[in-house]
Amino acid sequence: MPHAEEEMAVGNTTIQDRLFVASCFHLPDPLFDKVSERSTMNLVTAIINIISSPLAVIFNSVISIAIVTNSRLRTPSNLLIGCLALSDVLVGLTVQPAYICFRLMENQHRSVPCFVRVMYSNAFYICCGVSFMTLSVVSYERLVAVRLRARYNNVFSGNRVLKFTVAIWVLNIALTCLQWTGINQISRDIHLVLWFLCLLVSVVASLGISVIQRRRHRQLHCHGTIFENIRRKRELKLTRNILFIVGVYMSLNLPLLLVSLYHQILEQEIKTYNHYSWTETLAFLNSCSNPLLCFWKNRQIRQGIFAARRRITFHLANSDLNVTALSISRCSKSVTTAGYRVEIKTAGNITSSTICNEIQPAILNLNE
Numbered sequence: 001m002p003h004a005e006e007e008m009a010v011g012n013t014t015i016q017d018r019l020f021v022a023s024c025f026h027l028p029d030p031l032f033d034k035v036s037e038r039s040t041m042n043l044v045t046a047i048i049n050i051i052s053s054p055l056a057v058i059f060n061s062v063i064s065i066a067i068v069t070n071s072r073l074r075t076p077s078n079l080l081i082g083c084l085a086l087s088d089v090l091v092g093l094t095v096q097p098a099y100i101c102f103r104l105m106e107n108q109h110r111s112v113p114c115f116v117r118v119m120y121s122n123a124f125y126i127c128c129g130v131s132f133m134t135l136s137v138v139s140y141e142r143l144v145a146v147r148l149r150a151r152y153n154n155v156f157s158g159n160r161v162l163k164f165t166v167a168i169w170v171l172n173i174a175l176t177c178l179q180w181t182g183i184n185q186i187s188r189d190i191h192l193v194l195w196f197l198c199l200l201v202s203v204v205a206s207l208g209i210s211v212i213q214r215r216r217h218r219q220l221h222c223h224g225t226i227f228e229n230i231r232r233k234r235e236l237k238l239t240r241n242i243l244f245i246v247g248v249y250m251s252l253n254l255p256l257l258l259v260s261l262y263h264q265i266l267e268q269e270i271k272t273y274n275h276y277s278w279t280e281t282l283a284f285l286n287s288c289s290n291p292l293l294c295f296w297k298n299r300q301i302r303q304g305i306f307a308a309r310r311r312i313t314f315h316l317a318n319s320d321l322n323v324t325a326l327s328i329s330r331c332s333k334s335v336t337t338a339g340y341r342v343e344i345k346t347a348g349n350i351t352s353s354t355i356c357n358e359i360q361p362a363i364l365n366l367n368e
Contacts, residue, residue, distance in 0.1 A: 024114035026184040027121055032110045034272075041274045042103040045281040049096045056092030056287035060085040063291045066304040069311075073304045076156040077145075077242060080138045081294060081301070083165040087130040088287040094123035096284055103277070122176050125191055128283070129172035132253070135246050136198035137164055139205035142239045146212050192260055199257065202250055206243050213239065241297035248293060252286050255279040 023029065035042075067073045067082040098120035105112050144155050175194075178187040213236055256279035262268050294301050 024117050026179050026182070027114075027117050028184075030106075030112065030117070032106065035106055035110055038272060038274045038277065039107045041277050042107050045277045046100045046103040048281055049100050049284060052285055052288045053092045053096035053100070056096070056284075056291075057089055059288060059291035060088040060092070062305060062308075063294055063301060064089065066301060066308050069308055070304040073300055074158055075300075076158060076161045077138065077141055077238070078298075078300065079158060079161045080134055080141060080165070081242075081245075081298070083168070084131060084134045084138070085291060085294075087127050087134065088290055090123065091127045091131075091284060091287045094119060095127055096287070098123060099280065099284070121179075125176045125179075125188075126169075126172045128253075129175065129191055129194065130168055131249070131286070132195045132198040133168045133172070134165070135249055136201040136205075137168070138242060139202040139209075139246055142242055143205040143208050143212075145235065146209055146239055189265055192257070192265055195257060196261070199250060199254070202246055206246070209239060209243060238298075244297060245290065245293045248289060249286050252289070253283045256283045 063085040064082050067078050067085075098116055101116045102112050102120055105116065141156055141161075145152050148155065175187055175191055178190075181187075256276075259270070259275050259279050263270050295305065296302075
């Protein structure tokens with residue numbers, strides 16, 4: 001194709017793309033003229049999210065079920081972790097699938113439907129906002145636990161934590177809805193500022209906890225009884241583990257915050273949108289890493305998951321025994337109807353299908 005015709009074809013394609021990508025409510029119009037430069041990164045990050053999205057849903061669902069079904073796990077700190085797991089489930093169900101559709105359609109069609117863009121934008125701001133605020137509350141809760149101890153129950157309780165989590169969800173949904181009122185940019189700036197404040201609260205709380213832990217560690221063997229020292233050691237270990245989870249989460253989200261600050265708040269130009277692809281994917285990987293870290297670092301949750309597995313296995317075994325008993329009853333009725341009696345000696349490990357397979361030939365032989 002001659003160079004002039006090639007330029008005309010590119011120009012026509014660009015015009016068609018711009019016509020196809022009509023205004024999508026309050027969302028800014030995306031630029032697809034440089035998609036070819038980031039097509040490889042779009043594909044790679046989409047594949048990473050395709051793999052991590054179902055894992056995030058499964059892992060976080062296990063954590064949530066273990067906390068909800070075990071009354072011993074419904075402590076304030078574990079309830080906050082359950083709230084974080086719930087937001088990660090929604091990330092795997094909504095944010096990551098929308099991201100995958102966005103990047104793949106951007107590569108293939110040089111355009112993205114409006115409903116995909118709306119779902120991705122709304123779910124992203126709600127879930128990320130909930131995660132940041134929940135983690136800041138987790139850090140503050142640990143600071144109160146190691147600092148006030150005796151007055152801890154006056155500040156944090158199960159009911160209060162549930163109220164905090166509801167308020168966090170309502171606040172983030174309300175801020176996201178503000179984008180539909182014509183103050184899109186202001187609403188996004190509020191989101192980012194709140195995320196940085198949450199990060200600041202987590203850092204300050206972590207530093208305060210570290211100072212208190214060092215002071216308590218020096219006093220551990222000097223004062224107090226053996227049982228009190230053991231309780232303090234457990235409390236300090238739990239605090240370190242939770243702060244480790246918070247630190248990993250914040251570290252994976254920090255690059256996205258910095259890119260958003262530079263581009264959206266400071267309004268500086270970035271050379272390529274690959275920065276967003278990688279930082280967003282890195283932030284989404286928190287949805288997989290969080291439940292694994294909780295399973296590794298939190299012994300209570302780990303024991304709760306094993307207990308839930310044992311309960312499920314027990315119920316399945318009972319249901320199999322019930323099915324076996326029902327099958328024996330039905331087979332016995334068949335023998336009685338034929339007017340004959342068959343003695344059955346069953347062992348504990350014989351299944352219902354084995355019993356019926358042994359009874360039915362006997363019934364047929366007797367009928368003959």
